[in-house]
Structures are given as structure tokens and as C-alpha cells.
Amino acid sequence: MTPTAVTVGTFDGVHMGHLHLLGRLEREARSRGLEPLAVTFARHPLSTLRPGAEPPMLAPRPPRLPLRACVLDFDRDMAAMDSRSFIAMLRERLGARLLVTGFNNRLGSDGPADAARYAAEGRAEGVEVITAEPLTLPGGTVPSSSAIRRALSEGDTVLAASMLGRPYSLEGVTAPGKQNGRRLGFPTLNLHTDPRRMLPATGVYAGRVHIGGDTDTYPAVINVGPNPTLGDSNPVTVEAHAIDAALPPDMYGVEATFSFGRRLRGERRFGSLDELRGAIAADIAAARAVSADGRRS
Numbered sequence: 001m002t003p004t005a006v007t008v009g010t011f012d013g014v015h016m017g018h019l020h021l022l023g024r025l026e027r028e029a030r031s032r033g034l035e036p037l038a039v040t041f042a043r044h045p046l047s048t049l050r051p052g053a054e055p056p057m058l059a060p061r062p063p064r065l066p067l068r069a070c071v072l073d074f075d076r077d078m079a080a081m082d083s084r085s086f087i088a089m090l091r092e093r094l095g096a097r098l099l100v101t102g103f104n105n106r107l108g109s110d111g112p113a114d115a116a117r118y119a120a121e122g123r124a125e126g127v128e129v130i131t132a133e134p135l136t137l138p139g140g141t142v143p144s145s146s147a148i149r150r151a152l153s154e155g156d157t158v159l160a161a162s163m164l165g166r167p168y169s170l171e172g173v174t175a176p177g178k179q180n181g182r183r184l185g186f187p188t189l190n191l192h193t194d195p196r197r198m199l200p201a202t203g204v205y206a207g208r209v210h211i212g213g214d215t216d217t218y219p220a221v222i223n224v225g226p227n228p229t230l231g232d233s234n235p236v237t238v239e240a241h242a243i244d245a246a247l248p249p250d251m252y253g254v255e256a257t258f259s260f261g262r263r264l265r266g267e268r269r270f271g272s273l274d275e276l277r278g279a280i281a282a283d284i285a286a287a288r289a290v291s292a293d294g295r296r297s
Helices: 016-032 083-094 115-124 146-152 157-164 180-184 273-294
Strands: 004-008 035-041 068-071 095-103 128-133 168-175 188-191 203-211 217-225 237-240 257-264
Touching: 004 016, 004 083, 016 035, 016 095, 016 157, 035 083, 035 157, 083 095, 083 115, 095 115, 095 257, 115 128, 146 273, 157 168, 188 257, 203 237, 203 273, 217 257, 217 273, 257 273
Parallel strands: 004 035, 004 095, 035 068, 095 128
Antiparallel strands: 168 188, 168 257, 188 237, 203 217, 203 257, 217 237
């Protein structure tokens, strides 16, 4: 079995803090002649520990990581392991000789512990344990999956992007909607995404749309919400109007990605369809300006 240096996490969203930890793992592994290995889980551990309490996902699972990964099934047996037993499992199953933990990692069923206890338990099992320092971004932000979810819930997609290192995106398949956008003169693509995914706060966003295997992306206005002007008790939908792109009006069943830029405004109920039509035109102008600023920067 190849000796490894491992780190363990859910890696939801694979944000800047995760990349910082993985970079530390690679450096420590290289200095010891070990193979770096990221250990993650097929589903969020809370889905086993407290079903229904798991947070909305920032990205599909399992995560796509920039180095070799091992995806474990976090089942009841694993949930029952204390921290020392978990470290022993990493050594026995994965050849771990080094464990690099994040600054806020929790290992095992026996509750949180400090780095010194994990290090002592590792020594007892023949595994060196070191704790990586947190990444602090300019302005003092420490990126974490929970902080990104909080930013998205407030519509602060700019802050979320700074922690992710890229715009927040939703992937899915285009599907027919009620054709309201087309009747208003602004046809939209409706995205059916995994219902477990985190949606940004309702409102209108500048963004970009990527369609299927197309290499191009298109500037867009993205709406998240129930479209209250068009009726009561509508479900929350995610739809985008691609700006200056002549996309087929019946583009259904196609894989698409919506990437969120700056939030332009909150969801509003307008007094008439003409008022809504004018607001959409203003949103498009604002999104076009955001796209132009992005190209210049």
C-alpha cells in the first residue's frame, strides 16, 4: 500500500479555504515523500447523523477536487467511530502516515477536540497529525461553506464569489416554463437543478449562461423567485434571459450552467405588466453594463 498524506472533509463548494488546505497537504506530502490524498464523502455526514438537517449543497456531490480523492460512504459504523479509531481506519484502509486537519475539523464521535489531542492520538496510531492555519482573505474574511451559504442567503453573490474564488453557479437541465418571458418580449431559459442545491436569495442578478457543449457563455439576467407580478403562490424558479444571444425558443432538455454575478435588485410585485416589462428592460441594461465592466477589468 502506498504511504499517503491525507486530509478529510466534505469540501462542499471547494472554496478558497479548501484549496488552501489542499495546497498545504501537497507541500507536506512532498516534503515527506508521501502521496497526497483528499478523503471526502459520497453525501454530507449529517444525512446519516441527523437526516433532514444537512445544509443545502453548494455544488454536486461528490466534489470535484484538484488532486486524487477517495470517496467514503459515511454510514452508521463510521459515525460511531471515536477520533482515535477514525485515525486508525485512515492508516489501515488508506495507508495514511500523515493527517493534515483544517483549523476547525472535527474527527470522530467523541466530540470536538483540540489539535494537541488529535496529535497525541495520531502518534499512538503511527500517524503524524498537523493542523493547517486558516486562510484569511483581504478584509478579514475567513472562507467557509457556512459563510458562503450565509452570503448567498442574503443575496451577496459578490462576497460568495470572493470566498469561492469564482462566481457561484447552478447546473441543471433547461425545461419548459409558462412562457411568460416570451410573452413579455424577453424569452428565458428555465433551469431545473438539484433540489438539494443552495439558491441565492430571491431577486434579479447579472450573470452568465453556458449552454451544453457550447464553448461560449452569454451575459444574462437571472431571476430567482416566484414571479409575484404574474400570480400568487407560484413556485420559486430559476430562469435566465441571455442578452444579445439568438437562442432557439424551444431549447429544452439541454444541460446549462447559470453563473451569478452581482445582485441587481430584490424580487418585486409590479403594478402592471407594462411596469414589469420596463423593469426587465432596466435590468438588462444594468446586466449589460456589469458584463462590460467585467470585460474591461
